[in-house]
Amino acid sequence: xxxxxxxxxxxxxxxxxxxxxxxxxxxxxxxxxxxxxxxxxxxxxxxxxxxxxxxxxxxxxxxxxxxxxxxxxxxxxxxxxxxxxxxxxxxxxxxxxxxxxxxxxxxxxxxxxx
Amino acid sequence: xxxxxxxxxxxxxxxxxxxxxxxxxxxxxxxxxxxxxxxxxxxxxxxxxxxxxxxxxxxxxxxxxxxxxxxxxxxxxxxxxxxxxxxxxxxxxxxxxxxxxxxxxxxxxxx
Numbered sequence: 001x002x003x004x005x006x007x008x009x010x011x012x013x014x015x016x017x018x019x020x021x022x023x024x025x026x027x028x029x030x031x032x033x034x035x036x037x038x039x040x041x042x043x044x045x046x047x048x049x050x051x052x053x054x055x056x057x058x059x060x061x062x063x064x065x066x067x068x069x070x071x072x073x074x075x076x077x078x079x080x081x082x083x084x085x086x087x088x089x090x091x092x093x094x095x096x097x098x099x100x101x102x103x104x105x106x107x108x109x110x111x112x113x114x
Numbered sequence: 115x116x117x118x119x120x121x122x123x124x125x126x127x128x129x130x131x132x133x134x135x136x137x138x139x140x141x142x143x144x145x146x147x148x149x150x151x152x153x154x155x156x157x158x159x160x161x162x163x164x165x166x167x168x169x170x171x172x173x174x175x176x177x178x179x180x181x182x183x184x185x186x187x188x189x190x191x192x193x194x195x196x197x198x199x200x201x202x203x204x205x206x207x208x209x210x211x212x213x214x215x216x217x218x219x220x221x222x223x224x225x
Contacts, residue, residue, distance in 0.1 A: 006156075032212045043204060043216040044157075051212065056201060094212055101172070102147070102206075102214050106156035 002027050004020075004093050006105035014113050015083050021076040021092030032094040033074040034102070035065055039087045047089075050074060061085070070096050086112045117141045120217035127224055135220050137205030139185075145208040146147040147186040148172075151219070152200040157204065162185065165187055168174050195224040 003026040013019055015047025025031060032051055034089045036044040055067040075092060091105040117140030126185030126224060127133050134175060144165055149157040149172075161180040169180050181189045192199055205217040 003216075011137075034214070036216075043218045046213060046215065049213060092209075092214070094214075101159060101162065102208065104157040104158075108152060 001094055002031070002095070002101070002103045004091050004103055004105035006089075006091055006108050008108045009106070010087075010093065010109045010111065012113060013081050014055040016080050018079045019076075019078045019085070019110070020049045021075065021089050021110070022063045022104060023074045024072050025074065025091070027093060027095075030069065033065075033067060033077050034092040034094070035063070035074075036090045036092060036104075037061075038090065038107075045091065047076070076102065081110075081112055083112045083114060086110055116221075117124060117176075117216060118205060118217040119209060120203075122220060124221045125223070127195050127222070129196060129224055130194050131194065133195050133222065135190040135203055136224070137188045137190070139207050141186055141207070143207040143209060144185070146182065147206040147208070147214070148188070148190045149204045149206065150174065152201050153202060158198075159205075160169050160190065192222075195222075197224050200224045219225075 005024045034049045035047040038044045047063050050057050050067045058064050063078050088107045088109045090107045092102050094102040119138045121136045147162040148160040151157050156172045160178050163169045163182040179191045201222045206214045208214045
């Protein structure tokens with residue numbers, strides 16, 4: 001069965017520091033992978049996605065993620081965090097060519113200190 | 115935002131009453147989803163639809179029903195609301211490429 005694990009519930013970084021949010025998935029083949037961001041009281045916004053091809057994908061707001069098949073991971077990174085990046089981040093996995101389900105991790109809350 | 119509108123945005127209801135949440139989309143997407151979001155659980159799939167009158171259960175479907183009589187509308191009904199259904203409910207659509215886009219959510223409180 002598909003599953004997504006985000007091992008870090010809460011992360012705190014200083015503004016300007018680098019960031020890496022971890023995501024591990026369980027799936028029998030190469031899935032579709034997504035990162036979403038949610039600001040308080042808002043819906044989820046798609047940051048980036050991986051379908052196939054280049055394993056390093058670029059997203060909006062300066063974020064990138066790297067798909068590592070051998071580690072079943074899809075970690076989100078940003079070289080320099082801004083205070084406005086404080087939010088909750090969700091990793092999600094879906095089956096290729098099958099849009100019936102998208103499974104989410106439990107989220108990582110990012111706090112940014114000035 | 116893929117033209118997704120959820121209504122109402124906030125609702126307080128009493129235990130045992132029926133509640134219907136509406137999701138409306140303007141871009142004719144085939145796939146629509148209802149999730150609930152609770153602290154520590156992330157988003158959990160309640161029901162989804164892959165076309166008019168075609169729906170299926172997600173992982174937390176007990177106590178919920180859905181209907182989709184038109185492509186643009188996907189309704190979620192709590193037949194008899196319970197306090198455990200207090201949550202934030204999100205509607206989503208998925209494109210044919212597999213990307214999901216979400217509405218702004220409905221905060222439901224059952225007292």
